[in-house]
Amino acid sequence: MHTYELRCATDPAWVEVVKSDFDRFLIDHAACERKASALAMSMVQHYPDKPELIQGMIDLAIEELAHFREVMKLMVQRGLRQSNDEKDPYINALLKHVRKGHAEYLLDRLLIFSIVERRGHERFYLMGQALEDEKLKDFYVRLANAEHRHYTLFMQLAHRYFDSAMVSARLDELLDAEADIVRRLPLRPAVH
Numbered sequence: 001m002h003t004y005e006l007r008c009a010t011d012p013a014w015v016e017v018v019k020s021d022f023d024r025f026l027i028d029h030a031a032c033e034r035k036a037s038a039l040a041m042s043m044v045q046h047y048p049d050k051p052e053l054i055q056g057m058i059d060l061a062i063e064e065l066a067h068f069r070e071v072m073k074l075m076v077q078r079g080l081r082q083s084n085d086e087k088d089p090y091i092n093a094l095l096k097h098v099r100k101g102h103a104e105y106l107l108d109r110l111l112i113f114s115i116v117e118r119r120g121h122e123r124f125y126l127m128g129q130a131l132e133d134e135k136l137k138d139f140y141v142r143l144a145n146a147e148h149r150h151y152t153l154f155m156q157l158a159h160r161y162f163d164s165a166m167v168s169a170r171l172d173e174l175l176d177a178e179a180d181i182v183r184r185l186p187l188r189p190a191v192h
């Protein structure tokens, strides 16, 4: 299995920031799930010549949409509404590293989406640890496990279409870039 570690651990204070405004966190979390599903479907449409990618991304889109349904249910129970989509500063900063060129574009996006899922795994696990409500705890642990699968799915696809040395070299650069972004961004009641 293609696993790796992140290079900057999330500041433990992030969990407290989230708990202090859990409603806002949920609204952001719902948007993340919806965008993850849409993004997986955009990959499906973009690579008609890559059946393994299409299959993986369709499965992912369905699973992320199911997560969106679950988070929306929590929001409705709390009387929360979706807010206007604002750009996610973390995702935006990461996507600035995507290179042009057909092959580079695919490799960079697969690796960046893998890192985003890897970070999601780390943060949802922290939430699962920190929340008091048993149902919410279980929910976030389950989502953390899903993110772990998703991060390895993107790595499998990267290795399916690119040679190992190329994947490792670019992953190394992007992990450094991601760690810098995480260190630089303020803590918010949001997934990132």
Ligand SMILES: [Fe+2]
Pocket (backbone or CB within 6 Å): 033, 036, 063, 064, 067, 143, 146
């Ligand atoms: Fe998800």
Ligand SMILES: [Fe+2]
Pocket (backbone or CB within 6 Å): 036, 064, 117, 120, 146, 147, 150
């Ligand atoms: Fe995911």
